[in-house]
Amino acid sequence: MILVTGGAGFIGANFVLDWLGQTDEALLNLDKLTYAGNIDTLRSLDSDPRHLFVQGDIGDAALVAKLLAEHKPRAVVNFAAESHVDRSIHGPEDFIQTNIVGTFHLLEAVRAYWAGLEGEARQNFRMLHVSTDEVYGSLGKDDPAFTETHRYEPNSPYSASKAASDHLVRAYHHTYGLPVLTTNCSNNYGPYHFPEKLIPLMIVNALAGKPLPVYGDGQQIRDWLYVKDHCSAIRRVLEAGTLGDVYNVGGWNEKPNIEIVHAICALLDELRPRTDGASYSTQITYVTDRPGHDRRYAIDASKLQRELGWKPAETFETGIRKTVQWYLENNAWVDNVTSGTYRKWIEKQYT
Numbered sequence: 001m002i003l004v005t006g007g008a009g010f011i012g013a014n015f016v017l018d019w020l021g022q023t024d025e026a027l028l029n030l031d032k033l034t035y036a037g038n039i040d041t042l043r044s045l046d047s048d049p050r051h052l053f054v055q056g057d058i059g060d061a062a063l064v065a066k067l068l069a070e071h072k073p074r075a076v077v078n079f080a081a082e083s084h085v086d087r088s089i090h091g092p093e094d095f096i097q098t099n100i101v102g103t104f105h106l107l108e109a110v111r112a113y114w115a116g117l118e119g120e121a122r123q124n125f126r127m128l129h130v131s132t133d134e135v136y137g138s139l140g141k142d143d144p145a146f147t148e149t150h151r152y153e154p155n156s157p158y159s160a161s162k163a164a165s166d167h168l169v170r171a172y173h174h175t176y177g178l179p180v181l182t183t184n185c186s187n188n189y190g191p192y193h194f195p196e197k198l199i200p201l202m203i204v205n206a207l208a209g210k211p212l213p214v215y216g217d218g219q220q221i222r223d224w225l226y227v228k229d230h231c232s233a234i235r236r237v238l239e240a241g242t243l244g245d246v247y248n249v250g251g252w253n254e255k256p257n258i259e260i261v262h263a264i265c266a267l268l269d270e271l272r273p274r275t276d277g278a279s280y281s282t283q284i285t286y287v288t289d290r291p292g293h294d295r296r297y298a299i300d301a302s303k304l305q306r307e308l309g310w311k312p313a314e315t316f317e318t319g320i321r322k323t324v325q326w327y328l329e330n331n332a333w334v335d336n337v338t339s340g341t342y343r344k345w346i347e348k349q350y351t
C-alpha cells in the first residue's frame, strides 16, 4: 500500500479518488482535517476496504511512526500543507508549523522506517514531496519559464515555507540517501477546489450574485493545470522518476487572471444564464492588490515530457468547462464547505 498525507484536501482527494479508480493497491490517508480538508469529498469510498483514513498531523512523529510500522507502505506521497497565499499573509504561523516543521517530522519518521527496511522493500521505497512553482518567485513578462534549475526566490510566507520544505527533502536525499522525488507544479483547478482560491471563488460568487474580486489590475499571470493531470504526473514520477530529482509540472497554459475570470463568466452565461439576461462579467470588481503579489509564474514542464513521457490530457478550454460543469452539478458539496468558518474568512479578506 501507499501512504498519502493531506488526502482530504483539493489535490490529495483527487489523487486518492484517481488512484483507487485505477489500481487495487490500498491507500492509507493521513489528514489533519483543517478547514481545507473535507472528508465528504471521499464519501464514495466509505465502504471501500482499500481506503484507510486516519485523522492526524504529519508533525506527530509518534503517530506517523506507528502508521508506517503497522501498514508498511511502499511509498509516501506528501500533499499535506497549508496552501493559501492570502491566509499565509494574514497568519504565517500555521504555514511554518505544517509546511516546515511538519515536513521535518514526517521526513524523520520516514527515514527511520526506511532505515529498517531490507532488500527489495528498501530498494523500491519512495517518498514523493508535492510542491509548487511559487518557490521560484516571480517572472518578468519576457523571462523564460521556470526550469528545475531556476533559483529559489520565494516571496510569500506560503512559498517560503514550501521552499524550506523542498530544501529539507533535498537535504535528506543528499545526506541520508533517502529515496525522494519532488514535483513543483503550477496552479491547479478542477473538482473539489476550496472556494477561497481564484477559480472556485469566482464560480461560487458569480452564482450567488456576489462581486467577483479581481486583485490589482488583474494582469498577473499564472500557469493553470487541470488537477487530474497533476495526479497523473505524480503517479508517473512515483513510478519512474530518478531518485533525488525534481520535476516541474505544468499545463502550458499561461493566462492573466482577468482572462480566467472572463472565461468563467462566459461559460456560466452559456450554461446557467442570469435571469436578468446580463453577463456575469458585470459582477467583476477590481479590489486592492495582494501585498507582494507575484506578477508571473510560468512552468517549463519539458523535462517531465522528455524523460517520463508525461503531458497533460486537458487544454485550458476543456478543463475549465469540466470544472464549471462540476460546480453547477455539486451544490451540496459547495454548500457544505462554504458554511461556518468559511464565511468568517471571506469577511476578513474581502471587507
Ligand code: NAD
Pocket: 005, 006, 007, 008, 009, 010, 011, 012, 030, 031, 032, 033, 034, 035, 036, 037, 038, 056, 057, 058, 059, 078, 079, 080, 081, 082, 083, 084, 098, 102, 130, 131, 132, 133, 162, 184, 185, 186, 187, 188, 189, 194
Ligand atoms: P489544500 O489546502 O486543499 O489541502 C491540504 C490538505 O492538507 C487538507 O486536507 C488539510 O486538512 C491537510 N493538512 C494540513 N495540515 C496538515 C497537517 N499538519 N497534517 C496532516 N494534514 C494536514 O491544498 P491543495 O491545493 O490540495 O495542495 C496540496 C499540495 O499541493 C500542497 O502541498 C500544495 O503546496 C501543493 N500544490 C498546490 C497547488 C494548487 O494549485 N492548489 C499547486 C502546486 C502545488
Ligand code: TYD
Pocket: 084, 085, 086, 187, 196, 197, 198, 199, 201, 213, 214, 215, 216, 218, 220, 221, 222, 257, 290
Ligand atoms: P490563488 O488561487 O490564491 O492562487 P496563487 O496565489 O497560489 O497563485 O490566486 C490565483 C491568482 O488570482 C493570484 O494572482 C491572485 C488572484 N486572485 C484574485 O485576483 N482575486 C481573488 O479573490 C483571489 C482568491 C485570487
